[in-house]
Amino acid sequence: MKDLLLFFRDKKSFFTLFFMPIILIAILGAAFGDSMNENSEVSINSFRVGITDQDGSTTSKLFISTLSKSELSEIINVKLLSKDQLEKDLKSRVIEMGIMIKPNFEKSLIKHDNVQLNILKGPNSTLQEMVLENVVLQFSQNYEMNRILMPLNQGKELESVSHQLKKELITERNIHKNSQPITSFQYYAGGMGVLFLLMTVVFLVGSMIEEKEEEVYKRLLVSNLSNTSYIVGKLLGILLMSMIQLSLIILFTSVVFKVNWGDPFTVVMIGCSFILNAAGFGVMIGSFIKREKTFNSVGILGTQVLAALGGSMVPLYLFPQWLINTSYFLPNSLALQMFLKSMAGADFHEIQSGFLLSCGMGLVFFIFALLRMSFERKHHYV
Known part of the structure; x- marks a missing residue:
């Protein structure tokens, strides 16, 4: 609750994380509308x-x-x-x-x-x-x-x-009976959505670092608050804030840009798995870094790199195959590919493997963060 109150009081961050994705989706969707239009043609010179x-x-x-x-x-x-x-x-x-x-x-x-x-x-x-x-x-x-x-x-x-x-030299078929072509607004709604969810994680984990610098964490340690309660509290704050952000992005793009995200249950499951994955990763990184400025620098650079490799800026199909295979294990790339499958008509069964992988990665990150906090508390704050 404390993290959520701090977030809503910060008008700059609130505007950046809630309104910027909508603005970028509108700009990029309109700019690349023709190149991703289902009726557009690609000419190949002889x-x-x-x-x-x-x-x-x-x-x-x-x-x-x-x-x-x-x-x-x-x-x-x-x-x-x-x-x-x-x-x-x-x-x-x-x-x-x-x-x-x-x-x-x-x-x-x-x-x-x-x-x-x-x-x-x-x-x-x-x-x-x-x-x-x-x-x-x-x-x-x-x-x-x-x-x-x-x-x-x-x-x-x-x-x-x-x-x-x-x-039969060149044939074309859909991988799903309800498969639909992905429009530019759909692609960048997913791409910008996962990008700004990563930024939300960076912002909220930054407050975790700030607590260490301002001695708030030390005061928490002398209370009855356990490491597990502290990490779970941080994780739940990130999950809740990110779910609110994702819900607003989905609602706005669905109403204004007519973006079809796919089956609602599938979309919710993808969102939850990605947020768990990204939040666990962020909390794990936050458990190692003690300076907020250091984390902000690393977080901004890391977010941009992950966004570029994950397909938020450039469509994934333009990447070499080896890079697509590698990026599949990045939290944002995995989520974006699942969102695109859902938009194309896939149901939960078809994205189940990605869902389980994303949740598993998040739990592994969370366990590492818990072990790191326990070690730090035992050796540095005893």
Whole structure:
């Protein structure tokens, strides 16, 4: 109760944590509205691809034929080259992308090994690389099914298989029957929501550090207040304050910006798990730091870094895959990904693993904070 009273008396912090997220959601949602609009189109300029076929098998020829004669031929200009010429043309930018089909390409597909094919890219060709990677992936996935159905050593059947592979080369499906595209307002409502919840945690944990500097903590120690009661009290204050903040963000964005957060129960569970995770992390950090200025500096920098890595500033799908996998274990990134799944139509069952991970991380942080406070009390305040 003391932490909540102090928070509401601080008008600057109250404005920052309650009104700033709404303002930023409005600005970013409007600014990126077209790029995330479900009706928007992404244009891909045609590009040249050099191919070196070191396998010379029926399958490698089928792959080249599929790539050069399919619907993708409008944007992909295929050119057969030798290995040396391929590398030379890439360096001189005569071609934007290259594909090296290795000698065991066909055997690797038959034996389900790593596909013996390399994609070589030139500068500024990230989008083209994504297109070719998807082509190779879908070719390998469809290959086994068609190989079983139709032997590849017969002319008419080869043509039929080639036609089938071309037809199924690029497909699109939703992972959930109720899946909906994420709008820019939805994305930044979630992104700014988790960012400012982190800032709330930093502010409230800062009061914990301030108590140590102003000798309030020492006076608490001579009372009957236990370490567990102190940590739980701090944690409950952060949880309550954060839930009020999240509720206002959800309510305002739902009414004003028509943001669909998904199933209410799922949204509440995600919010609770994230707040528990972030609060436990904040209290653990607060148990180690004794100077408020130090914590504020670390907290501001840490919040910005977590926000950048967690996708609050830049959409997660623009990150490299290894960074997406790594950021999954950050409290804010984990929460944002669960919120986006909920917005897309997922129910609680589909985010259950993330929910349990988030709660588990929060409890681990809380236990570390409790152990740290017990150690400090025993050795420094005895």
